[in-house]
Amino acid sequence: MNKTIPGTRHPLHGVDQTRRIEQTAAQALPAHTLMQRAGLAVARLALAIAPHAQRIWIACGPGNNGGDGLEAAIHLQRWGKQVVVTWLGQTESAPADTVAARLRLQDAGILVESMPSGDFDLCIDALLGIGSQLREPQGLMADWIRQINASGAPILSVDLPTGLHADTGQATAVHVQASHTLNLLTLKPGLFTAQGRDAAGTVWCDTLGLELNVLTALAPTAYLNAQPIKTRRPHASHKGSYGDVAVIGGAHGMTGAALLAAGAALYAGTGRVFVGLLNDQSVTVDVRHPELMFRPIQSLDFSAMTVVCGCGGGQAVQPVLCDVLSSPAPVVLDADALNVIATDNVLQTELLARCARQAVTVLTPHPLEAARLLGQTAQQVQSDRLTAAQTLAQRFACTVVLKGSGSIIASPDHLPVINPTGNGRLASAGTGDVLAGMVGAELAAGKTGFEAACRAVYRHGALADTWPPGAPLTAQLLVLGGCDTACR
Numbered sequence: 001m002n003k004t005i006p007g008t009r010h011p012l013h014g015v016d017q018t019r020r021i022e023q024t025a026a027q028a029l030p031a032h033t034l035m036q037r038a039g040l041a042v043a044r045l046a047l048a049i050a051p052h053a054q055r056i057w058i059a060c061g062p063g064n065n066g067g068d069g070l071e072a073a074i075h076l077q078r079w080g081k082q083v084v085v086t087w088l089g090q091t092e093s094a095p096a097d098t099v100a101a102r103l104r105l106q107d108a109g110i111l112v113e114s115m116p117s118g119d120f121d122l123c124i125d126a127l128l129g130i131g132s133q134l135r136e137p138q139g140l141m142a143d144w145i146r147q148i149n150a151s152g153a154p155i156l157s158v159d160l161p162t163g164l165h166a167d168t169g170q171a172t173a174v175h176v177q178a179s180h181t182l183n184l185l186t187l188k189p190g191l192f193t194a195q196g197r198d199a200a201g202t203v204w205c206d207t208l209g210l211e212l213n214v215l216t217a218l219a220p221t222a223y224l225n226a227q228p229i230k231t232r233r234p235h236a237s238h239k240g241s242y243g244d245v246a247v248i249g250g251a252h253g254m255t256g257a258a259l260l261a262a263g264a265a266l267y268a269g270t271g272r273v274f275v276g277l278l279n280d281q282s283v284t285v286d287v288r289h290p291e292l293m294f295r296p297i298q299s300l301d302f303s304a305m306t307v308v309c310g311c312g313g314g315q316a317v318q319p320v321l322c323d324v325l326s327s328p329a330p331v332v333l334d335a336d337a338l339n340v341i342a343t344d345n346v347l348q349t350e351l352l353a354r355c356a357r358q359a360v361t362v363l364t365p366h367p368l369e370a371a372r373l374l375g376q377t378a379q380q381v382q383s384d385r386l387t388a389a390q391t392l393a394q395r396f397a398c399t400v401v402l403k404g405s406g407s408i409i410a411s412p413d414h415l416p417v418i419n420p421t422g423n424g425r426l427a428s429a430g431t432g433d434v435l436a437g438m439v440g441a442e443l444a445a446g447k448t449g450f451e452a453a454c455r456a457v458y459r460h461g462a463l464a465d466t467w468p469p470g471a472p473l474t475a476q477l478l479v480l481g482g483c484d485t486a487c488r
Contacts, residue, residue, distance in 0.1 A: 001041060001044065001045060001182075001204055001205070001206040002204065002205055002206075003202065003203070003204050004187065004202075004203040004204065004205060004224075004420075006224075006227070006420040006421060006465075007226060007227030007420070007458075008224065008226060008227075009223050009224060009225075009226040010187050010205075010223065010224040011186075011187070011216075011220035011222075011223055012186070012187050012188065012189040012192070012220050012221055012222045012223060012224065012418065013185075013186035013187065013188065013189075013218070013220050013221055014166065014167045014188070014189060014221040015130045015166045015167055015188075017186070017218045017220070017221065018130060018166075018185055018186045018188070019130075020218060021185055021186065021210075021214060021215060021217065021218060022034065022185060024214060024217065025185075025208075025210050025214050028214075031096075031097075031100070032096075032097050032100045032101070034097075034208055035064065035067050035068060035071055035097040035098070035100075035101055036071055036101075037208040037209060038068040038071065038158075038184050038206075038208060039067075039068050039069075039070070039071020039072040039073075039074065039075060039101070040071070040072075040075055041182065041184065041206040041208065042068055042069070042071075042072035042124065042126070042156070042158055042182060043071075043072040043075035043076050043079070044075075045156060045180070045182050045204060045206075046072065046076060046122060046124060046156055047076075047079070049122075049154055049156060049179075049180050050121060050122040050153075050154050050156075052121070053081065053120075053121030053122040053153075053154075054081060054082055054121055055081075055082045055084065055118070055119065055120050055121050055122075056076055056081050056082070056083050056084065056120060056121065056122045056123075056124065057083075057084045057086070057116050057120040057122070057123045057124065057148075057151075058070075058072060058073045058076075058083060058084070058085050058086070058124040058126060059086050059116070059123065059124065059125055059126060059127055059144045059148060060085065060086065060087040060088065060089070060126045060127070061088050061089070061126060061127035061128050061129075061131070061141070061162070062087075062088045062089035062090070062093070062094060062098075063089070063094070063095060063098065063128070063129075063131050064095050064097055064098055064129070065126050065127065065128055065129030065130075065131060065158055065159060066087060066088065066089055066094075066098060066126050066127065067094070067095065067097050067098030067100075067101040067102075068101075068126055068129070068158050068159075068184070069085075069124055069126025069158060070085065070087065070098070070101040070102055070104070070105045070126075071101045071104070072124060072126070072158075073085045073105060073110055074101075074104055074105060074108045074110065077108060077110055078108075083110060084113060084116050084117075084118075084120070085105065085110055085111070085112050085113065086112065086113055086114070086115065086116055086144065087102070087112045088127070088140060088141060089102070116144070116147065119151075119153075120151055120153045121153055121154075122153050122154050122155075122156065123148045123151050123153050123154070123155045123156070124155075124156045124157075124158065125145075125148055125155060125156065125157040125158060125161060125162050125176045125178060126158040127141055127144070127145070127162040127176075128141075128160070128162045128163070129158055129159035129160050129162075129184075130159055130160060130166045130188070132160055132162055132163055132164055132165055132166065132172075132175075133165065134165050134170055134172055135172070136172045136173060136174060137162065137163060137172060137174050137175075141162070142174045145162060145163065145174050145175065145176055146174065148176055149176065149177050154179045154180065155176060155177065155178045155179050155180070155201075156178065156179070156180045156181075156182065157176055157178035157180070157181045157182070157200070157201075158182060158184070159181075159182065159183055159184050159188075160181065160183075160188060160190070160191070160200075161175055161176040161177065161178040161181060161199045161200055162175060162176045163175025163176060163199075164176075164190060164191075164195065164196060164199045164200070165190050166188040166189070166190045166191075167188070167189060167190055167221070167384075167386070168189075168190050168193075168194060168383060168384045168385065168386070169189070169190035169191070169192070169193040169194030169195055169196035169197075169385065169405075169406065170190070170194055170195060170382075170383055170384075171194075171195040171196075171199055175195075175199060176199065177198075177199055177201075178199060178200055178201045179201040179202065180201050180202045180203075180204065181200040181201060181202070181203050181204065182204045182205070182206060183203065183204065183205040183206070184205075184206060184208060185206075185207060185208055185210065185215070186205070186207075186215070187203070187205050187224075189221050189222050189386060189418060191203050192224060192406045192418045192420055193385050193386070193404070193405060193406025193407075193408065193418050194382060194385055194404070194405060194406065195405070196405075196406065197405055197406055198405070219415070220415065221386070221415075221416075222386060222408075222415055222416045222417060222418050223415060223416075223417050223418070224417070224418055224419075224420050225409065225417045225418065225419040225420060225421075225454055225457065225458050226454070226458070227458060227462075228454070228455040228458055228459065238271075239271035239272055240271055241271065242269055242270055242271035242441075242444060242445050243270060243271055243272075243305070243306060243441075243443075243444025243445055243446070244270070244271060244272045244273070244274065244304065244305035244306065244444060245262070245265040245270045245272075245273045245274070245305060245306045245307075245308060245437070245440045245441060245443075245444050246273075246274040246275075246276060246295075246300050246302065246305045246306070246307050246308070247261045247262040247265065247273065247274070247275050247276070247307075247308045247309075247311065247437065247440070248276045248278070248297060248300075248307060248308070248309040248310070248313070248317070248320060248324065249261065249277075249278060249308075249309065249310055249311035249312045249313040249317065249335070249336070249337075250275070250277040250278060250283075250311065250312045250313070251277075251278040251279045251312060251313055251314035251315075251316040251317070251336075252278075252279045252314075252316075254312030254313075254314060255277060255283055255312065256312065256430065257311040257312025257313075257335065257430065257433045258275055258277060258311050258312050258433075259275070259286055259289070259292070260311070260430045260433040260434050260437065260475050260476065260479060261308050261311040261334075261433040261434065261436045261437035261440070262275045262286075262289070262292050262308075262437060263286070263288070263289050263292070263434075263437065263476075263479040264433070264434040264435070264436075264437030264438050264441070264478075264479050264482055265308065265437035265438065265440045265441045265444070266289060266291055266292065266437075266441075267479055267480065267482040268437065268438045268441035268442070268456070268459075268482055269441055269445065270440070270441045270444050270445075271444070272293065273291065273292050273293070274292075274293050274294075274295050274300060274305070275292050275293065275294050275295070276294075276295055276296065276297035276300055277294065277297075278297070278313055278314070278316040278317060278320070279314075279316045281296070297320055302323065302324060302327035302328075302329040303327055303328050303329060304329075305329060305444070306329060306330045306331070306332070306440050306443045306444040307324055307327070307329045307330070307331045307332070307440075308331075308332040308334065308436050308437055308439075308440040309321065309324050309331060309332065309333055309334070309337045310333055310334040310335045310336045310337025310338060310340075310436075311334050311335050311336075311433040311436055311437075312335065312336070312433070313335060313336035313337055313340075314336050315336070315340065317336050317337050317340055318340045318344070321337060321340060321341065321344075321347055321350075322346075322347065322350060324337075325347065325350040325351055325353075325354060326350060327359075328357065328359050329359070330359070330360040330361075330362075330443040330444070330449070331354070331359070331360070331361050331362070332361075332362045332364060332436050332439045332440045332443065333351075333361065333362070333363050333364070334363075334364045334365075334432065334433065334435075334436040335369070335432065335433070335436075338363060338364075338365050338369045338372070338373060339369060339372060341373070342369075342372035342373045343372075348396070351396050351398070352395075352396055352397055354397075354398070355397030355398065360398075360399075360443060360448065360449040361396070361397075361398035361399065361449065362398065362399045362400075362401065362439055362443070362449045362452065362453050363392065363396065363398060363399070363400045363401065364400075364401045364403065364432065364435060364436050364439060364453075365392070365400070365401075365402060365403065366402075366403045366404065366432060367381045367382050367385075367388075367402070367403075367404055368381075370388055370389075370392060370400075370402055373392060373395075373396075374388065374391060374392060374395075376388075381402070382404070385402055385404065385406070385408050386408055386410075386416055386418075388402060388408075389401075389402040389408035389409075389410035389416060390410045390416055392410065393410040393411050393412050394412055397412055398411070398412075398449065399411045399449035399450050399452075399453050401435070401439070401453050401457055403432060403435070405422075406418050406419060406420070407419040407422065407457050407461070409450065409453045409454050409457060411449065411450040413450070414450050417454055419454075419457045419458055419461055420461075421457075421458055421459075421460075421461025421462045421464075421465050422460065422461025422462075422464050422465065423461075423464050423465060425464045425467065425473045426460075426461070426464050426473075426478075428473065428474060428475060429475065430474070430475025430476070430478075431460075431475045431478055433475065434460065434475050434478050434479055434482070435456060435457065435460045437479075438456035438459065438460055438482065439452050439453055439456040439457075441456070442455050442456050459482070460478075460482075463478055463481045463482060464478070467481070
C-alpha cells in the first residue's frame with residue numbers, strides 16, 4: 001500500500017479500464033480472492049490512520065464496494081475493534097463475491113445493524129466506490145452520507161468517496177467528504193481534478209498483490225504530472241543561452257497583467273524579456289523590474305523569440321494576433337487572445353495552420369475561455385475536464401493547459417497529464433498571467449510545448465503549496481516567489 005506522492009508520475013485509470021484489469025486478475029485467482037485482499041487492505045489502512053480508534057462504523061453499499069467493507073469488518077473485529085456494520089444490500093441480489101463476504105461476516109458473529117447509533121472513532125465509506133455515476137444518493141444512503149460527514153471522526157473511503165465520479169471528478173450534491181481514500185488496483189483520474197481533490201483527502205493505493213504485467217496491460221487514461229528535474233546552469237552560459245520572451249498585452253487599464261506575465265518569465269530564468277503594450281505607450285520602465293525592456297510591438301522580431309500574447313489584451317489584441325500566429329515563434333496564448341480567437345474563424349484557421357509549420361503553440365484557458373473556444377458552457381467543460389482539454393488540443397493541434405483544480409495538460413501526441421500541485425490560494429486575479437509567463441520561459445529555454453506546460457504548471461502550483469501558512473499570496477508575490485525556478 002502506498003501513499004500517493006505529489007511529484008511522481010503515477011498512471012491513472014478510468015472505470016472501464018479498472019474493471020477490465022479486475023476481471024483479468026480475477027480469472028487467474030481463486031474465487032473471492034480480490035475482495036478478501038481488498039478488505040484486508042482497508043482494515044490495515046484503518047489501523048494506520050486511526051490506531052487508537054475503538055468504535056468503527058463501516059457503511060456498506062449493495063455492490064462489491066460494500067463487500068470490501070464487509071471483509072474489512074471481519075479483520076477489524078478480529079483485531080479487537082468494535083465494528084458497527086450497516087449494509088444496504090440483499091443476499092438475493094448482491095454480487096457473488098459480496099454474498100460470500102456477507103456469509104463470512106455472519107460466521108464471524110458480526111451482526112448487521114439497520115441504523116448506526118452513537119459516536120464513532122472512525123467511519124469507513126464502502127457505499128459505492130466506482131459505482132458512483134453522478135446519480136444523487138437517495139434514502140438511507142443519503143442519510144448515512146450526511147451522518148458520516150457530520151460525525152467529526154476521520155473518514156476512510158474505499159476506492160472513491162461515495163458520490164464522486166471516478167473519471168471526471170464531478171460530485172453529487174450529497175457526497176462523502178473523506179479524510180483518506182484508498183484506491184484499489186488503480187488510481188482514478190477523478191480524484192485529482194474538479195471536485196476530487198476536495199472530496200478525497202489523502203489518497204492511497206493498494207494494487208492487491210497483482211503482477212505488474214496485469215496492471216500495465218491497458219494504457220492509462222492519464223498521468224499525474226511529475227516534479228520537473230532541476231539542472232544546473234553551466235558557468236559558461238550567458239543570457240542568450242536562455243532565450244528571449246516578448247509579452248504582448250496590457251491594453252489601457254490592464255497593463256498590470258502584461259507586467260505580471262513579463263515578471264514571471266524573468267524570474268523563471270529567461271535571458272531577456274521584452275514588453276509590447278497595447279494602446280498604452282506611456283509605460284517605459286517597471287521600477288520593480290528594471291530588467292524588462294519596453295518596445296513598440298511593431299519593432300519586435302517575433303521570429304527570434306517566444307511570444308506570450310493576450311494577458312490583459314482586451315479587444316486591442318486582435319490586430320496583432322494575425323502577425324503573432326503567422327510567425328514561426330513558439331507562442332503562448334492566454335486570456336483575451338483566446339477570447340478573440342473564439343469569435344474569429346480566420347484566426348482559428350491561422351492557429352490550426354501553425355501545426356503544419358511545426359510552430360509550437362500553448363493555450364492556457366480557464367474553464368470559461370475553454371468553453372468559448374469549444375462553443376460550450378463553462379459547466380459543460382467542468383463536467384468532464386479531461387475530455388474538454390483533449391478536445392481543444394485535437395481541434396487546434398496544440399498543447400492546452402485547462403486551468404483549475406487539477407489543471408489538465410493535453411496535447412495531440414501525448415496522454416493527458418493532471419497536475420497535483422496548487423490550491424485555492426491561486427484563485428486570485430493575475431495568477432493566470434504569471435503562469436503564462438512561466439510557460440513562455442520554459443519555451444524560450446528550448447522545451448517542447450508539452451514539456452514546457454507540464455514544468456511550468458507544476459512549479460506554479462508548488463509555489464502556492466509551499467507558501468508560508470497565513471501569509472497573503474497575490475500574483476505579484478507569486479512572481480517574486482518564482483525566482484527559484486530559474487535554477488534548472
